[in-house]
Amino acid sequence: MKPTESKPLSLADLQAMKRNGEKISCLTAYDASFSALIDQAGIDVILVGDSLGMTVQGHASTLPVTLQDMVYHSQCVARARTRSFIIADLPFMSYATPLMAAKNAAQLMRTGTVQMIKMEGANTETLRFLVAQGIPVCGHLGLLPQHINQLGHYTVQGKQADEAQNIINDALALQQSGAQLLVLECVPASLAKTISAQLTIPVIGIGAGIDCDGQILVIYDLLNISPNKPPRFAKNFLAEATSIADAISRYHQAVKQCQFPALAHSF
Numbered sequence: 033m034k035p036t037e038s039k040p041l042s043l044a045d046l047q048a049m050k051r052n053g054e055k056i057s058c059l060t061a062y063d064a065s066f067s068a069l070i071d072q073a074g075i076d077v078i079l080v081g082d083s084l085g086m087t088v089q090g091h092a093s094t095l096p097v098t099l100q101d102m103v104y105h106s107q108c109v110a111r112a113r114t115r116s117f118i119i120a121d122l123p124f125m126s127y128a129t130p131l132m133a134a135k136n137a138a139q140l141m142r143t144g145t146v147q148m149i150k151m152e153g154a155n156t157e158t159l160r161f162l163v164a165q166g167i168p169v170c171g172h173l174g175l176l177p178q179h180i181n182q183l184g185h186y187t188v189q190g191k192q193a194d195e196a197q198n199i200i201n202d203a204l205a206l207q208q209s210g211a212q213l214l215v216l217e218c219v220p221a222s223l224a225k226t227i228s229a230q231l232t233i234p235v236i237g238i239g240a241g242i243d244c245d246g247q248i249l250v251i252y253d254l255l256n257i258s259p260n261k262p263p264r265f266a267k268n269f270l271a272e273a274t275s276i277a278d279a280i281s282r283y284h285q286a287v288k289q290c291q292f293p294a295l296a297h298s299f
């Protein structure tokens with residue numbers, strides 16, 4: 033149910049925030065109730081993340097999530113928002129070829145009514161193909177949860193100089209190929225600072241330090257109700273809040289005022 037009609041934020045609004053030095057607040061949501069609370073708190077971006085495979089579906093990783101799951105949860109979220117910009121993840125193996133990626137992204141945008149899709153890694157060929165079809169793309173570098181079986185563990189990426197340089201090169205290549213937003217997950221704060229300064233597109237960090245252009249958390253980590261142990265970069269905003277709405281609002285203010293993440297949440 034939409035309490036008041038207002039225009040959703042656009043990519044141009046998010047890009048203007050970067051230019052003006054205003055931090056971008058982002059959270060994941062998977063259903064209408066959380067979407068409405070997040071939207072009403074003034075959070076700029078809602079990500080319908082494939083983290084729903086772990087938080088909602090109880091899987092050990094994001095790999096079992098299907099495109100149908102993503103469409104369903106995107107629809108639930110989209111029905112309840114009025115202002116927040118909505119991004120949805122393309123799930124594991126749904127963008128293995130440029131054509132598959134375009135078909136699946138189109139379904140998420142048409143029936144899931146999301147404004148942008150996110151895909152992990154530095155596949156610039158697929159990215160350029162999507163952008164040429166008019167599909168806005170958010171890149172995702174650093175820790176790539178869909179690669180967990182290659183990685184072995186959910187750990188910080190880019191600690192060695194050569195790994196850090198590869199991430200910088202990939203970030204520049206994604207921007208060059210048309211990505212309009214970038215999520216950086218679990219990288220040293222100094223590396224995220226360098227990338228945020230070099231890129232003209234907004235860089236949204238999760239476990240990437242205070243110097244990114246915006247921050248994102250999984251909503252269940254912010255409320256400390258994830259079935260799994262919360263990651264070091266998450267903070268329990270419910271601990272000092274009077275309600276879930278208040279916890280989300282405290283997170284929003286903390287991001288806008290550069291008070292989150294603290295050093296304790298960074299690498």
Ligand code: KIV
Pocket residue numbers: 060079080081082083084121215217238248250
């Ligand atoms: O799926 C997800 O929730 C994500 C965030 C962790 C950025 O990709």
